[in-house]
Amino acid sequence: MGNIYNFSSLNSFNSFSTIELFLYSLFLLSIGSFISVVIFRTSSNLHNNTKELNILSPRSFCPECNHQIKILHLLPLIGFFLQLGKCKICKNKIPFFYPITEISFLLIGLLLAFVYGFGIFCFFLLFLFSIFYILFYLDLKYYYLPFSINILLIPSGLLGNTFFNIFVDTNSLIFNLSPLQFSLYGLLAGYISLWSVNFIFKLISKKDGIGGGDFILFGGIGSLLGPFSLSVILFMASLFGCLMFLISRKKHTKQVPLGSCLILGSICYFLIKNFELLHGFLVI
Numbered sequence: 001m002g003n004i005y006n007f008s009s010l011n012s013f014n015s016f017s018t019i020e021l022f023l024y025s026l027f028l029l030s031i032g033s034f035i036s037v038v039i040f041r042t043s044s045n046l047h048n049n050t051k052e053l054n055i056l057s058p059r060s061f062c063p064e065c066n067h068q069i070k071i072l073h074l075l076p077l078i079g080f081f082l083q084l085g086k087c088k089i090c091k092n093k094i095p096f097f098y099p100i101t102e103i104s105f106l107l108i109g110l111l112l113a114f115v116y117g118f119g120i121f122c123f124f125l126l127f128l129f130s131i132f133y134i135l136f137y138l139d140l141k142y143y144y145l146p147f148s149i150n151i152l153l154i155p156s157g158l159l160g161n162t163f164f165n166i167f168v169d170t171n172s173l174i175f176n177l178s179p180l181q182f183s184l185y186g187l188l189a190g191y192i193s194l195w196s197v198n199f200i201f202k203l204i205s206k207k208d209g210i211g212g213g214d215f216i217l218f219g220g221i222g223s224l225l226g227p228f229s230l231s232v233i234l235f236m237a238s239l240f241g242c243l244m245f246l247i248s249r250k251k252h253t254k255q256v257p258l259g260s261c262l263i264l265g266s267i268c269y270f271l272i273k274n275f276e277l278l279h280g281f282l283v284i
Helices: 018-048 078-082 097-116 120-142 153-164 170-174 179-205 212-225 227-250 258-273 275-283
Strands: none
Touching (some): 120 212, 153 179, 153 212, 170 179, 179 227, 227 258
């Protein structure tokens, strides 16, 4: 199977029926709603230092008055407008984070289906986008990369590249790397590079400069995009980091969410690698 970078043809919506698009849109909105729940409950457990909330239970409730939300009001996007953006009981405003997340997944999912069709590429990228979205938000706001979600990138890269060559690029052919070696070397290079930087920093300053979650994240990115991508991603992440540092200084904090910067760098790298594909799309 050809990899995603060599994908030469574009799929239009002409082959999709109206009912298929409608059901797929509902699916995307539901995924966005679920991701919102994961982010909210993960951050709540972190902030409140409690283990009471998990992904499946208890049922969704208003965080202000603890009133359980009616099933009708749980419908993605529709529920937000039915409640006029406020809790029906306590009248507190529902954060725009929820509808924005649902709309984001709707638009990204439709774009992926339009470009790659309803296939393994589309759903694999949608899965990765879900992981990146969660990690980006939690690291940006709380400087936290949950291990249980972060670690999913590693098997995703190993399995996706080994069995489907999804991100294996032409550099691997030059160095005669198998898809499994491509992912393994990327995993090791990503993890060890940041670990080494932190090790040297700790020797000098007697404290950690990079969190352990960043090691795993960069290793996971390496397992996905391979060892040849990491220098470019790290350079782009540095640019984003400088920008965030300038912004954070105005907020009187010196912390920079490195994980969020690495994710932005990875997305930029992916878009650059797909520039020819996107260029063809724009020409058409």
